Amino acid sequence: MHQATSAPPISYYDYIIIGGGTAGCPLATTLSQKATVLILERGGSPYGNPNITDLAAFGKALSDLSPSSPSQRFISEEGVINARARVLGGGSCLNAGFYTRADSQYVRAAGWDGRLVNESYGWVEKMVAFEPPILRWQAAVRDGLLEAGVSPYNGFTYDHLLGTKVGGTIFDGDGRRHTAADLLRFANPKGLTVMLHATVHKVLFRIKGKKRPLAHGVVFRDASGIKHGAYLNSGPKNEIIISAGALGSPQLLMLSGIGPLDHLKAHNISMVLDQPLVGQGMSDNPMNAIFVPSPSPVEVSLIQVVGITQFGSYIEAASGEPFVAMPAEKDFGMFSPKIGQLSTLPPKQRTPEALSQAIESMKALDPAVFRARQRVDVVGAVLQGYCDDNLALSWGCQVGRVVDADYRVVGVDGLRVVDGSTFIYSPGTNPQATVMMLGRYMGVKIMQERVKGGKVE
Ligand SMILES: Cc1cc2nc3c(=O)[nH]c(=O)nc-3n(C[C@H](O)[C@H](O)[C@H](O)COP(=O)(O)OP(=O)(O)OC[C@H]3O[C@@H](n4cnc5c(N)ncnc54)[C@H](O)[C@@H]3O)c2cc1C
Structure with missing residues (x-):
């Protein structure tokens, strides 16, 4: 892990993952086995912060409203106060830890490969799930x-x-939280670079001479506000993957020029693709x-x-x-x-x-x-x-609307979204197991495409 202040002005990778959260970490771990991967995470490290690691401190991170807090408060249009993660490991660093798989009907409806789904859940569970x-x-x-x-x-x-x-929990028998960031320990260290306090502002597209806009790099700022560029190595399989969460992913698409034209115009953003469905379909699960x-x-x-x-x-x-x-x-x-x-x-x-x-x-x-x-x-x-929010779920880059069944952003090349923002509805009682599973699942699928049937460790 490096602070983004130490990042070179320009660097090159096979995959650039925006957001080191619940989906981004297992995805990066998997891709790093056979390719070079950069994770850009806007928050810091979860390690050494007892408000994250200790079960008994639950809620403290959520009540920390300082700019360096791992939790960022926001308020929905209905007025419900909610939180989004700002830390390596994402929502798995703030949440209540409950770990439970998706409804099998959800797996079928999503069109996922059932065997790979089970293997991917199993991979996650070996490392971060426990019987309470x-x-x-x-x-x-x-x-x-x-x-x-x-x-x-x-x-x-x-x-x-x-x-x-x-159900399962990501807290071990001593009440210590095991987050998605822990999955990075199983990455290939030669293949993976993690930049902390690296806020991505834009995905860059090549348009001239291309049939469709092609994502080829990103602009991010470090903690001192200095701009850096990260670009894809040349090669048809290299990609940028947005895993910035239910709010972050649609926001970043829009900042990059993919979204409803009127909305982009209102914010003076040059359009790359008029996509009216970006950011639509957001919903919370009500909780009493x-x-x-x-x-x-x-x-x-x-x-x-x-x-x-x-x-x-x-x-x-x-x-x-x-x-x-x-x-x-x-x-x-x-x-x-x-x-x-x-x-x-x-x-x-x-x-x-x-x-x-x-x-x-x-x-x-x-x-x-x-x-x-x-x-x-x-x-x-x-x-x-009275109807309250469950602090957890919303969606904004849904499958079949913004991304296709392979999680590629419809209408452009070289760009996918892999995280909870793609869910159409809740995949069971609580989503994090399925978000982590999806990171691993898509990592394996993408690697299989890259190495054409080769085995993914
Ligand atoms: C309080 C709370 C309790 C919950 N309890 C449970 C529970 O018990 N069980 C359960 O299954 N689920 C629970 N959840 C839900 C679950 O944690 C989330 O659904 C899940 O973590 C979402 O994963 P994600 O990968 O989609 O997004 P995240 O994990 O949020 O990852 C997104 C990451 O992207 C980063 N990012 C965003 N924008 C940028 C940018 N521009 N540049 C760089 N980085 C960026 C963020 O900092 C973040 O780390 C809870 C959630 C909350 C908030």
């Missing part, structure tokens, strides 16, 4: 779901099956949070048990004080206003003033009072038809 220890709270959730009829009980499995199950006050402390757990119901809803649970309040540190966790959650108000009323007011009044509360108050919040929220 089921303690009292999660065991109670499991038993409660079964009692409520979310059956059968499928035990511990990564598979998406109707009923109740224990219900707080269950406990008279005695319960273990800290992130998502471990899930109920997959006949009617299409998923029921998940987390526990322990970090999720609501950490009185000792006067800090607040997963569902706190510190990370933009404020269940008593509809999204549009969750202004910065309302959030800081809520933080101040929660700080002043005695923990016992706080537990009692949660019950009131839940009732109020449900009565208002």
Whole structure:
């Protein structure tokens, strides 16, 4: 890993991957086996940051609003406060860690090769997925779901099956997070260069003399604002791959001149391709949070048990004080206003003033009072038809609309998008397993095209 300030003004690679996130890391690891690969990641390293690595610190990175935070807050048009990653490893450095495969129907509908999908999941799971220890709270959730009829009980499995199950987690037995960045350890060091704090501003196209625009390089800026160029080595198989996430990928296409013409014009961007569907189809999965006050402390757990119901809803649970309040540190966790959650108000009323007011009044509360108050919040929220975001998903470069079945950007050459932005809907209860799988899967496919049937390690 290098800081982009040390990057040469111009460099050449076989593949340039924009975004070292949940999909970008497994993709780069795979491509580096037989080609030279550059990852350009706008954030820093996740290593040595306990807010990322420690399970008990969950939520802290999300409440860090500093410019160097691994998490960047944004607000949707509906007013829902949300977060996107800004760190090597991407969303896998911020998320709740739940690891579960896609619904097999989703795999079929996506037209993926089922055998390679299973191999790719297996490759990811060997390195970053674990069986969680089921303690009292999660065991109670499991038993409660079964009692409520979310059956059968499928035990511990990564598979998406109707009923109740224990899923995987990217936290190991010591509560340490294993992110997509860990997959880079299996890369070919001679083939891979990782640039940190390298923000890509534009993909460059050759247009003259070409049937279609051909992507051939990128412009990125380092932490001091200095511009660098990275270009593809000559060769018909070399490519630029955007893995900048649900917001970053469509944004970068537009900054590079691929998007709805009117929108590009409004921002003074020269058009490369009028593509009205870039950035369209964004959606969040709605989430209703219900707080269950406990008279005695319960273990800290992130998502471990899930109920997959006949009617299409998923029921998940987390526990322990970090999720609501950490009185000792006067800090607040997963569902706190510190990370933009404020269940008593509809999204549009969750202004910065309302959030800081809520933080101040929660700080002043005695923990016992706080537990009692949660019950009131839940009732109020449900009565208002409260609907919150799941902080996780949206799409903007969908397959069949912006990219084709091989994840190539339609209408140009030498450019693909591989990440969660290509999903049409949620591939199961939670997406990260499938995002990592897709990185590996597409890495293998691209390498097979390159070496014509050769084996990919
Ligand atoms: C709070 C939270 C909790 C979640 N919980 C779960 C969970 O428990 N289980 C689960 O399965 N999923 C969960 N998710 C969802 C999951 O983490 C994401 O769907 C997944 O990480 C998205 O992967 P991605 O590769 O599409 O994007 P990302 O992982 O976000 O990667 C995109 C990368 O591109 C970089 N980038 C963007 N623009 C540029 C640019 N211009 N130049 C250079 N780099 C750029 C970003 O910094 C980032 O590192 C959660 C998400 C959040 C935010």
